Amino acid sequence: MKTASDYRILDETRQRVTVRFEGNELLLREGENLAAELLAAGIAPFRRTPVSGAPRNPFCMMGACFDCLVEIDGVTRQACMTEVADGMVISMPASRRTDDA
């Protein structure tokens, strides 16, 4: 699920902290947008749809499409509306229906 990234970070100013995604350790820029940092780290997919299991990644980056849903420390949240914090434990949302997200 972690591949070479298709996204380039322009300036490396911020400190990196450790988070986990599906058990893998990632070093992400602290305080930056979580969806953006996961993309830059080469994460794909963020989740699978409850209907067909199709892979999804962020689509709108503005809190409208809900394709960036991930589970952070047990709570399903929009990664594009969340900032990176040290020690976050992130996983794909359990594949129950998304309307109780």
Add this chain to the structure above:
Amino acid sequence: MLETDLAIIGAGPAGMAAAYTAAQSGLSVLLLDEQSRAGGQIYRDVERAANTRGHILGKDYTCGLALVENLKHERITHVTGAAVWQVGQDCELTYSVAGKACQASGKRLLIATGALERPMPVPGWTLPGVMTAGAAQILLKQSGIVCERAVLVGSGPLLYLVAAQMIRTGTAPLAIVETQSFSDMISAMRHLGGALRGWRYLTKGLALLAEIRRAGIPRFTAATSISIEGDGKAQAIRFTSAGRENRIDCATILLHHGVVPNTQISRSIGLDHHWDPDQRCFVPQTDGWGRTSLSAIFIAGDGGGIGGAKAAEIAGSLSALEIACDLGAMDKGERDHKAGRLRRALTSELAARPFIDRAYPPFVPALTPKDATIICRCEEVTAGDIRRYAKLGCIGPNQTKAFGRAGMGPCQGRYCGLTVTELLAEANQKTQEETGYYRIRPPIKPVSLGELSALAKTESAKP
């Protein structure tokens, strides 16, 4: 409950300008936005990014700094990270900040929630690696991240802006695949007079095109038969242009064919809306001050009809003047004196719109896609499903919910609502106005049971 003269939802140009104008007139203002910093979509994160990336994003971006600076006014309370999920007709708001639900009420309410990118359902648009062009721009503004091996697809000036911004980062897009045709440009020529009056937009557009040409980015126009290929993620785009089939290998595909008002809140409180045939979307009904069918509630900015950032800023100020007048903080003479100058500026801002709308119409095959194309991303409902519902007697978007789950996923129809209206209108040979739109019910943002029950406790503790 927090009480204020004016409650504003959305800290984009419309909301920020309204907040400042109202505060200057003596009103107390509560400004709520779910983003962690002010700016809205156009000026996203401008305070942090202007210094480091101002040269990439351009002057039209950094000019948003002044609006953000004005929010320091002592009568403005700007709450960041505040997602509003319920709005009452009585101007009561419920919102969550960091998982905690809060309530506030204003004597007046201004909805300044802006626009969404028009959904562009083409085969493969749900694959990872496919995003909106606006999403790529948000990555760049907010995070300083640029998409590599990207192809921009669709129509509209935003594609040129995003392409130019990418070029300035040193990671240019591979190509721009445009759907508008020469005949669209010909029909836009009728409105050239307006475009010349709004000449600044024309000059800017031409400068962007020159930048794209200098960088040697291939442009394809009048593209049709667009589809995205990939196994697990987007790997190529296919399309036909100038009678030739093309296939471009790429990693990211950025879709865009215009923006439409975000009507989630205005719908959820049952305000009147009408179909705008020129912008091909629903628009809330407002008067020249942004006042809606409920007299204490106003709408300003792109959420009330697409006009762009400067027009949004002016509309925000106009609403604030009328609200100040409503609440006795300003007399009609002063209001009209101040509004006169604003209205002249608004007219000149909007002069180029009819030209832009005609020259860059939406990609028609994505308005009523082929049967196999997914139109509801959340529930994976296809265009063919909706047509089948129509055959079974479904006439309006709300009825689709009796047939399947279109619009019932977490995005609540934000990226399928207009497509469902268009598909049903076409299948039933009715107008979009007659067909209508989804009924939107709160909460308009997902809320946890914990937030709801905490709120219930504070409610029941009230005397």
